[in-house]
Amino acid sequence: xxxxxxxxxxxxxxxxxxxxxxxxxxxxxxxxxxxxxxxxxxxxxxxxxxxxxxxxxxxxxxxxxxxxxxxxxxxxxxxxxxxxxxxxxxxxxxxxxxxxxxxxxxxxxxxxxxxxxxxxxxxxxxxxxxxxxxxxxxxxxxxxxxxxxxxxxxxxxxxxxxxxxxxxxxxxxxxxxxxxxxxxxxxxxxxxxxxxxxxxxxxxxxxxxxxxxxxxxxxxxxxxxxxxxxxxxxxxxxxxxxxxxxxxxxxxxxxxxxxxxxxxxxxxxxxxxxxxxxxxxxxxxxxxxxxxxxxxxxxxxxxxxxxxxxxxxxxxxxxxxxxxxxxxxxxxxxxxxxxxxxxxxxxxxxxxxxxxxxxxxxxxxxxxxxxxxxxxxxxxxxxxxxxxxxxxxxxxxxxxxxxxxx
Numbered sequence: 001x002x003x004x005x006x007x008x009x010x011x012x013x014x015x016x017x018x019x020x021x022x023x024x025x026x027x028x029x030x031x032x033x034x035x036x037x038x039x040x041x042x043x044x045x046x047x048x049x050x051x052x053x054x055x056x057x058x059x060x061x062x063x064x065x066x067x068x069x070x071x072x073x074x075x076x077x078x079x080x081x082x083x084x085x086x087x088x089x090x091x092x093x094x095x096x097x098x099x100x101x102x103x104x105x106x107x108x109x110x111x112x113x114x115x116x117x118x119x120x121x122x123x124x125x126x127x128x129x130x131x132x133x134x135x136x137x138x139x140x141x142x143x144x145x146x147x148x149x150x151x152x153x154x155x156x157x158x159x160x161x162x163x164x165x166x167x168x169x170x171x172x173x174x175x176x177x178x179x180x181x182x183x184x185x186x187x188x189x190x191x192x193x194x195x196x197x198x199x200x201x202x203x204x205x206x207x208x209x210x211x212x213x214x215x216x217x218x219x220x221x222x223x224x225x226x227x228x229x230x231x232x233x234x235x236x237x238x239x240x241x242x243x244x245x246x247x248x249x250x251x252x253x254x255x256x257x258x259x260x261x262x263x264x265x266x267x268x269x270x271x272x273x274x275x276x277x278x279x280x281x282x283x284x285x286x287x288x289x290x291x292x293x294x295x296x297x298x299x300x301x302x303x304x305x306x307x308x309x310x311x312x313x314x315x316x317x318x319x320x321x322x323x324x325x326x327x328x329x330x331x332x333x334x335x336x337x338x339x340x341x342x343x344x345x346x347x348x349x350x351x352x353x354x355x356x357x358x359x360x361x362x363x364x365x366x367x368x369x370x371x372x373x374x375x376x377x378x379x380x381x382x383x384x385x386x387x388x389x390x391x392x393x394x395x396x397x398x399x400x401x402x403x404x405x406x
Contacts, residue, residue, distance in 0.1 A: 065305045067159050070225035072170040075156045077216035077230030080174040081184060081247070083201050083209055087171065088263035088272055088291075090142065092132035094157030096297040097150060099133045104147035107140055121258045130297040131286060135259040141211065141236050141250075152231055154304065161293055162305045165270040172267060175199040177220045184219075189249045198267035208252035209260070213239055219246050262286055 067075075079090055093100060106112055106127070115123045124134045136143045146153045160167045178184035179192070179199060186192045189210035191202045203209045216230035217223055223230060239250040255261075264273045276288035298316035303309040 065307060066163060067166070069166070069170065069173075070228040072159060072163070072166055073174060073225060074228040074230055075152065075159060076167060076170045077174060077220065078152075078233040080171045081178060081201065081212050081214065081219065083190060083203050084265050085202075085261060085263055086139070086142075086209060086211070088265060089132045089135045089139075090146070091156065091160045091167070092263070092272075092291060093130065093136055094146065094153045095161055095293055096130050096133060096299075097154050097157065098299045098301050099129045099297055100136075100143065100146050100153060101150070103127075103129060103133050103137060104143055107137055107143065117254070117256055121256055124259075130294065131262065133297075135262075138256045138259050139209075139211065139253055145233050149231075149233075154301075158304045158308060161303075161308055164272070168265075168267060168270050172198055174220055175201075181219075181221045183246045187249075189252070196268070200265070200267070203255075205252070206255070208254055210249040210252045212247045212249055214247045263291065 079087055082090070112123060120137065124137060127134065136146070156167075175184060176197065176199065179194075184192055184199070184201075187204070189204055190212070191204045193200050193202075213233075213235040216232055220230070235248070236250065239248070262275050264275050265271075266273055272291045274286050274288055274291055293312065295312040295316040298312065300316055303313060303316075
């Protein structure tokens, strides 16, 4: 309840305002505009003081970290025509690049270089590497190629981890191209079979594995990806590419029982399965079922793919250890997403070899192990003897072993 005095005061103020000639609505509008201007001016300070919660930040786009079909075909080209079990070993081992380097150094030790057959399997029991890396010791020419071309090894390993289905599709796509051209077929060294559209390759002799050598720019016909020339593995110096041959073979690698036959491709369902049974060169039997990556064997090497890093890197960092003569990467090192559009650089900077007249090499990403292995043996060049017809015989050859011991 208001007093009479207060009513008089309100009337006086109202009368004074009207006498001054200032309408009340205009005064209110001016005050409102002033408040709005003040709020706008304060917005930058409010935004700084109130960061966006992590849950509201934009998630990474998975598609931005995936390789395209041309990029995948570029990477799988040098191994797509290998025997299925050998391809499985290579792709798994490529996810553990530091162990590849250590295995190569182990093999270069004269005390280990002469071990064959059962003696080799026994010697490998002492090592903690993944079974895929141990198995490649029986294929020294492949282990050396992966060690020398660490840029390729890291790239295909992370691609297989992030895009296993797409990598398998790439291998089958290239096999079909070679088969359509009449290049990929059964020989005394290998058996080629097809089920629906999927092509399998197995050794023709269950006791011996022959590694094929070929120029991807020739064996697959006209290469469809001009911007992504296929990676090229040179044949070892003691393998002679005969004139007119498209695929040639060195002398066979005799199978070491415990190091072979432990993986199997299910091409239709896009799986790489581990076959039941003990792996003789390891302290524990392999677990049967679909293959799973073990980040403990990564030893802190950064993953190039952001999704892989988020999934595995913490456990990988926990397994870091010093390798013989090789220190692991810094825990703060990070690998950016791979780009295959890098300019040409020198062979020493990037050993990834591609099959073009002028050899193109991709720049190693910062923090990669490309400089961690042995120095490259030299630029990728085509054999002076030219390209060849599938040869059923083998030329003078690559390193073999003793008869298998099961």
